[in-house]
Amino acid sequence: MTLRFPARVDRLVRRLPPLPLTIRLALSHVAVLVVALMAMSVAADTFDVFDRRGLVGRPGHVDFDPLVGSALTVGATAALVLSLVFSRFLLRPLRRVRAATHRLADGHYGDVLGVPREPGLAALVEDVNRLAAALADTERRRARLVSEIAHEMRTPITILSGQIEGIADGIFAPDDAMFASLTDDLARLRRLADDLSSLSLVEESAFTLHPAPTDVTALAQATAERLRPQFDDSQVALHVTPGPQVTTLLDPGRITQVLVNLLGNALVACDPGGRVSVTVHTNPDPTAHVEIRVEDTGIGITDHDLARIFARFERIEHPGRPAPAGGSGIGLTIARGIARAHGGDINVASLGLGRGATFTVRLPLRQTQSA
Template sequence: MVLSHLAVLVVALTAMNVVASIVDGPAGQTSDAGGSDLDRLLAALAARRDGEVDLELLWPALAAGMTAALLLSFVFSRFLLRPLRQVRAATHRLAGGDYDGVLDVPREPGLAALVEDVNRLAAGLADVERRRARLVSEIAHEMRTPITILSGQIEGMADGIFTRDDAMFASLTDDLARLRRLADDLSNLSRTEEGAFALQVTPTDVVALAERTAERLRPQFDDGQVALAVVPRPPVTAVLDPGRVTQILVNLMGNALRACGAGGRVSVTVRTGQAPAPYVEIAVEDDGIGIDEHDLTRIFNRFERVEHPGRPAPAGGSGIGLTIARGIARAHGGDLTATSRGLGHGAAFTVRLPLRQDPPASR
């Protein structure tokens, strides 16, 4: 900063000295010449010898300017470096796991933007840490229940309290399946974070895939007295992993079922488009509790479970289903988005996948 001030000072003083010597001219030539000031200045510039600089004028001015530059640089550097030191200390706290500190925003626009970014980073990390801690607690609870039941049943059979019949083995199988689903969710989340989904792609009729998935889940909808309809349309073939896309649809239809009460309605629609490239969309729409506007992007965060007034988030959910579903869609080169007109007005989740004949790159 000091050097930049000094450079500007030297250039300014040199220019002032040159102009002053030109205007004065050798032996007063320009002062007596006729014509305009510009004519006299140009004539003096043409007659002036290179290298003429009045050092008696330059050195005192340069010394005074250097002193002023040093003082101003010191003052301004203190002004600028103080928030930078605060940012540095804040980043050290973030690295140490302390996310609660909030920096004061300085007046200088550039530094203010930097401090605001650091504050947002701290808030984001704090939110992730809270959700991570909640996930650990919920996973421990999810695992503790089936493990306790399994332990009790096995000990009961060993002691002869429980009969070793088909019903007992079916109960053991259900508890093991619950643990397996939890392990699969965590494994899929890890693959989503790493972008490491292994896709087994094949040309697939997307309409038929949506219909098969709906029929698979229809008994659950019938039990909940929720209507499920797949809007009919001609076949649409795309190169995709049918198992992974089915996983997306099961998650979306299951969420739609939980969002609706008795008498609700869920529809599944397949449609195609051309811009910016050919694509196929699968939209799952419901008339249930809806989603608030500020939650439309938050619901895709890992470990996030949105709660509605008077209707808590479903128990037993890991809060990573939508994160995994979006990861699968993006592994195909597509995406998963959500829209809603607000609480009480239902929601729509749309899976967009590219229509192409060549398989996507393996991930």
């Protein structure tokens, strides 16, 4: 049941100036005391109404009116003073939380607040500590990404600079092999720029999609065949399960980008002799959607990493196995952002290290005529 105040009272309360929490606590104590004394006064008056036989003035009779007035004065003063004193102790954890949030705003994420004994304040402090830890982890990954991207950019830029200067000085011959090398280095720089641009679109939820009626099964098969030479070079089997035609409205370029990322990650996760399979099927539960499943027999993912694998700047590293070179740690973040921009999502499942992983892309089935 919700307590509703009359409109006039509500407007009057809204016109009152904002008061500090300390003053509010003090006034609440005083208000409780006043209500208690008023109740005592009403009880005394009720007692007098029932006792109308001249009890007032008899020996032993107590006159309640002076007592109520004195008790109200003394009690209100004591309640005001004590409430002001005790409110300082009650508000001390809140002041610490406020100071901690100011330090977080200034970029100091390492401070950990002590958890008070009060359950309500303890939950608030734990949330602030959890926020600080999350911000610290994001800042750590962002700094690592900036360093790695700077390294990734420095290498092709240095090579390009040396090759162009060599061509200008006549040291290198401008033949097809030289231009192919220049094209590869430019492609690396373009890929980094595209990744950062896509990440910005994901963060701002500003993806511009160009939906068209697309056969999802054919799109998955074409993408897999496009990457098959890389799988053959790595001696990893790539199997695409034939399926019926599933046509829906989506941006084929963006979904291809998602599949390239998932297949590339699956290839990196597998050792020679491994296997990656791609399947497409529809599912009516809870709403009609199409699922693209990319399953590998690679190194697998731990439960801890499953919870953070889609976080931006995150690169999962395994003992004895270096992270893939050139990875920016934002591919899965971008892939999930593209799927969600279509109204779908991406989920991952794994039975643990050494037992492979399965990524499932879910996209809604939309009628091409209605859209």
